[in-house]
Amino acid sequence: MNNQYPRTINNGHGDEITFLGVRMVRGRERLEVKGVVDPGAGAPMHVHHQQEEVFIIVNGKMETQLFGEEPKTYSAGEKVVFPAGTPHRFINPGPDKLEMEGWVEPANNVEFFLSEIYRSSVENGGRPGLFDSAWLLNRYRSEFDMLVIPALVKKFIFPVVRWIGTLAGKANRFRNAPDPL
Numbered sequence: 001m002n003n004q005y006p007r008t009i010n011n012g013h014g015d016e017i018t019f020l021g022v023r024m025v026r027g028r029e030r031l032e033v034k035g036v037v038d039p040g041a042g043a044p045m046h047v048h049h050q051q052e053e054v055f056i057i058v059n060g061k062m063e064t065q066l067f068g069e070e071p072k073t074y075s076a077g078e079k080v081v082f083p084a085g086t087p088h089r090f091i092n093p094g095p096d097k098l099e100m101e102g103w104v105e106p107a108n109n110v111e112f113f114l115s116e117i118y119r120s121s122v123e124n125g126g127r128p129g130l131f132d133s134a135w136l137l138n139r140y141r142s143e144f145d146m147l148v149i150p151a152l153v154k155k156f157i158f159p160v161v162r163w164i165g166t167l168a169g170k171a172n173r174f175r176n177a178p179d180p181l
Contacts, residue, residue: 009115012122014041014092017114022107031107037062037098042091045147050181051104053082060098064090067147087147109178113140116174131165134158140180 005021020032035055045067055062057076064080065071067087074080080102082088092098104110113136120132128136137146138158165171 009118010122011118011126013126014038015043015118017118019111025105028105029107030103030105031111032101032103034101035099037090037092037100039092039095039097043089045087045089047087047145047147048082048084048104048110048143049145050084050108050143051106051110052084053102053104055080055100055102058099058101060092060096061094062090062098062100063093064088108143108181109140110143112178113144116177130161131170134161135165135171135174138162139174139177142181 006018008016008018010016014037016036018034020034022029022031024030037060042063045065056079057074059076062074062080063071064074064082065088066082073093080090080100116132116136117128120128123129124132133146133149134157137144137149137154162171
C-alpha cells in the first residue's frame, strides 16, 4: 500500500475518506482520517474486531446504531466512539453533507481493506464486487466483518466464488495485500 498522505478514497455513492497519516499513540499506530458523507449515505452494519473508531462531527448530523440498540443522532462538536468488536452502522440523516474527523486505532489493515472495498464499489456501480467481497472478508476476517451479508452466503457461496475467481486470475489484483493479523 502506498502510504502517501493525505490520500482520498471515494466509494462512488456518497462516502469519501481522506487518510491523513499514521502516528504512534500509546505505543499503537493510529490512522487519522477525515470523512465526508452525502445525505442518505453511510456505512452498513459492520464490525472492526480489533480497531476502535472515533469520529468528531465537524458539520451536519450522524445517525449511528449499535447492533440491537436504538439509533442515536450526533451533531457538530459531538464525539462518536465505536469500541473494537462492537457491530455498528452510521448514516447521514440530514440535508447537508456530514463532515467528520477522527481516527482508527490500531491502524492494522483498515486502510488497505477500505481502499479495496471502495475501489470495488466504484468498479461495480456502487456495491463491492462479489469476488472482491469474498476475498477481502475471508482474508481479513480477524479484523472485519459485514453483518449485512447473510452468514450462509459467507459460509457457502463466498468459498465457491473465491475458488472460481482465483482460477480466473481475479486474485492477482491482491498479490501485494498485507498479511492478515
